[in-house]
Amino acid sequence: MEPLHPGDPRRIGPYELEARLGAGGMGQVFLGVSPGARRVAVKVIRAEHAEDERFRRRFAREVEAARRVGGFHTAQVVDADPEAESPWLVTAFIPGPSLQQSVAERGPLDPEAVRELAAGLAEGLAAIHACGLVHRDLKPGNVIMAADGPRIIDFGIARATDATALTSHNVVVGTYAYMSPEQVLGDAPGPSGDVFSLGCVLAYAATGAGPFDATSIPAIVHRLLHEEPDLSGLPGDLSNMIAACLAKDPERRPPLDALITAPKSIEAPAPRPAGTPLPDDAVGTHANATLVATRRQDAPAVAPPGPAPVGRRALLIGAGAATAVAMAGVPAALFLTRGDGERKAAAPPAPAPRPDGLLSPSGSLTAEKVETLDEVAITSDGRTIAAGGLDSTITLWDVATGRVLRTIEKTGWVSALAFSPDGRSVASSCSTPGLLLIWDAATGRIKVNVRSGEFGLNSLAYSPDGRTIAGGNPDAQLFDAATGRRLATFDLRNSGVNAVAYSPDGKLVAVGVDGYYNKPPGNTVQLLDGRTLRRRGQLVGHTANVTGVAFSPDGTRLASSSADKTVRIWNVATRRTVAVIKAGEATVKDTKFSPDGSSVLGACSDRTVRIWNAATGALTATLVGHSQPVSKVVLTPDGHTVAGVGSSKPDGTVTLWKV
Template identity: 40%
Template sequence: MNPLGFGDPLRLGPYRLVGVLGEGGMGKVYLAAGRDGRPAAVKVLRPELAHDQDLARRFVREAHTARAVESPGVARVLGAEVEGGRPWIATEFLSGPTLEEAVARHGPLDEPAVRLLAAALAGTLRDVHAAGLVHRDVKPANIVLTADGPRLIDFGIARPEHGLTLTTTGQIPVTPGYGAPEQVLGRRVTGAADVFSLGAVLVLAASGRRAYDGPHVAAVQYAVVHEQPDLGGLPPALHPLVAPCFRPDPAQRPTPGQIAGAFAPEGTGGRKAREVWRRGPLHEEAKAREAEVRRLTAATVVPGPGDAGVPAPSRRRFLALGAGGGLLLAGGGGTAWWLTGRDRAEPPAAGDAPDAALLEGGRGGVRPKPLWGPLEVAASGPLPTPVVLRDVVVFAARDGGLTALRVVDGSAKWTRPELSPRAGQVAVNEDEFACADASGRLSVRNASTGAESWSVADAGVALLLAATPEGVYFLTSERRLRAVDTAGRRIRWTVESGEDPVGTATPLAAAGPGRLAVSGTGGDLTVLDTADGRVAWRVRGKSSGPLGPAIEGDTLYAGGEALTAFALADGERRWEEKGYGDWGPPALDPEGLTVTGGGLAYRYRKDGSRTELWIVSLTSPYPSRQRPVVQGDWIWVVEGNHTEAGVSALSRSAKDRLWSYERENPGPWAVAAAGNRVFLLSRGRIVAMPTA
């Protein structure tokens, strides 16, 4: 550990900093002491990087991800805050060498220790995966051997040296020799990738050799994808247990639960397992580190603001402590798992939930079994579209306010009764959504916890319309259109609109690069400059009422009297398709555009080359004002408008309608989707359906 420098802070929140555990291009990790003298590890972004919103967002996202894991195999969150624009995260300090250091200094572990290591790490991975996460960077440097057993640290896709976990340009997204083949190839990653990495960890622990090695990174990555691992140094009894972890097909690898059961030695209970880590040179090293750290941090017990008692030590005292002679914290042995969140009781956050399994094909007329639900937990009547972010779906709650259910099983995650269901909710970025309370205060919240990230008290929100990472757009009760800047967290502009935010029909909108498109209740399509709120261009009478536009890149797509693709910047018509009646709102996906009109559903190329996908009569010739939802091979369409009757699943590949959900239900409906799950809300109920 290095002493504090003159550019280092002395205190962050309730923590006094003692010394520098490590640093890299993104930030520093400090040894710190709480007010009670207990040690903590505090990670801080460098001042010159703290203003970078993307880096700060990723810093916070990684931190929130950890809180989802409720496991003794990871470190406990102590607190976090953003002070003076510098985010910091504090966790319990882990005393002990990393597995990488232990093998380098003391040689391979014996077979019983490897078995216990495998069982403990597999149990932790089981907890990680149960929280809907994939660690993605399981390796010896991310495993700390404490006196109570191994602890998994540093949940991140990739991390620079010294335990800092933000990726910079040009960095390899996986650790060579430990990332699974699907990670190396940039394919979809599941928990099976962690199993592959665990196998590589166990090879090093048992043999002192890497499963994959080579003269340079490219050679190692090539070997991971195309060659067999080197298992020659494994004890014969472990070979058949470790080898299945390296199967090329992720689906053929064992689960963490199976690994934990296979490796646990017979008769090894919790007490006996702990004894392995409480004897020998590893234990002695861990205890020596722990004693020295406690001595240093106990010497820095200080009162917080307003506290009485021991005076804060001087700068010179801190430097002397940091430079202490016999300190045993070199090389990252005090590395900790970096988390965030305010130091109060909140639901655990999470990363992205694992995608639901796809159905094999789909038979016409046969409705699949719901993934979960229906649950009678939603508000009744016309509803704003739910928001699906990370591991939750957010919508208006039955008993008032907003609520979030876990997308995996429909269990309750959080409820915020103070939030306005009428104002709605819109995604701001991949972690946060915007909402409002009854007073009109704009609130931007973490979707997974419901915790408030920031707010604007005098915003006057009556109805949220759209949001991007740069701005949030909404109507006020005075029928004004207003924008709030997300970077400055202040009102950017306000313009007159004349739109009613609480009528039976309210405007619909979409935001894109430099433009906000609003489809008003009178059918006009108005596109404003997001910088100042001035009208960039307008199409009068585009539809008979509000109809949600769609934006992709520099093109805006809108239904109504014609299906039209406009240049987003100036409204130039790039192509247009007339129909036998009004067109509904278009839905975009990477392969094309889906829209209903004249009692039929159509599939288009985005350049306007129509591909007739379905010739099927819907229950009404009127297009639904609900946008189709594309998920997997299926496209979900609310049938009709004035005479809505259920939600139908249409197959893109089979070019046919397969089945309808609640055909007898005239709605109104709200539909949202993500991760191979489709969420249908109607009559106070929500159900999650699979796709193919």
């Protein structure tokens, strides 16, 4: 549970919001209080989905179906408004840790507790299926271990089984490590798909690891489709029950009533010979399963229709070979299937570099006990990377060796991060309360600790001479880098600031405005004087929050990213747009120029980093493999290494790519 962020709503419908409970691909979940003082979980759908009428129709249909779900082992839907500007759903609040948290903190459950968990979850799934729903995302994070028994939560991607799908056919939705084979391959999963996911959840509860864990998501997918689960060490009846749930063939999985009433009588299916492909009806993929993750403006919106089944070779978009085992629960990306006419089992993933401009990670940076990294900075010499997030620590790594240099603790929630030009200091912001903190990079000693306002700063940037620091939220501010004294403020009428950047000559500060509640001058880039923050101009053109700003190395151009799914390149002198780059369905959360100014990079919500030609807007490479939406990127001075972070769920990884 986290405090509300400055831009979060304080009320949804009749419900007062008190805190953040979590986030997912469909929306943000808040702890709320009803008019009668009952605690509830309020899920607010993300803007990009709310704008899709097809999604609204599906959401309304599934809300009505979910309202019918009863039973002791689910979180009851109590209210919803599919017609609201941001559709929302309210369920009963179930206090207690998730199964994922419980196992991480206390270790695996004993066999008898796993049997009780199996019966409880099977009863909950039976209640869901009785209403014509399939959960489609059962995983340890969606199981609450309440004091009076387990509860299944999050109907966010449930699908009514008796209705025509309104989403794109064969889109993969869910979490790979807990998906059924048919769901991984893009087919619409039925109730037996939830049984497979239940088997994965039970294996995690019993062992502390997923039954198909591997060192990369492509390897997980390969194991899930073509290998038997690892259930070694479990008692015979428990192993039999879980193995039956994990049968590759949906028809061979046990019914839920057997899991509830007679789990010890379930026999394990006979294992398939290693490398034996699944039956055609279990793994068939179709040409319309193909979606293009990134496309240029003049490209077709979807892949052209093709013949019915195609070969089984699949290329994973948004997942790479260096993803850590601990993050096997990453939400699914999209599959790009290619017909090759072969009828053999899928080959293991090919090493980087990938075809079609896809680049897998060259490495990653991790540290003990670090789970969330949302901010990243790099020294001007490219030798040291710093990253931080909700863990209240800043970790510094040696880029060349991957070695942790030091950990700075008691930083508060790190909402912004920047190195001084000489690399001797690292500035951070603490969100609650709002603080500007400056640390000695060599020792971790605190040098400056001053209040920055009611809220923490969402972005920080040192001036080229290192004397001042620009920051923002909810207004633009300028601080003395030596003392932390506030030097100037530019009033943005509480519109909010997502990004700040200094021009190479230090004469301008660019401020990306998030347009909080559509207050002026929202969705703009403000150009301010680098010493006084007096207004020098504004860039107008984005239609949603500006999320990132960056000057080109020569200072003549500026790139800005936005929640409107574009990157704009501006002529700084004329204040005019010179290029608009579209990122398809992905929100671009940050942007940077390459050191030579020839390319512009975008950190994207679909777990990729895109690289475009800055002159033509042509996509030149897509960096895949980070397990979460990428929120921030930095580059080494030679432009050959890109580092990205972002963790809507526990991750703790800085992903590196060689470009």
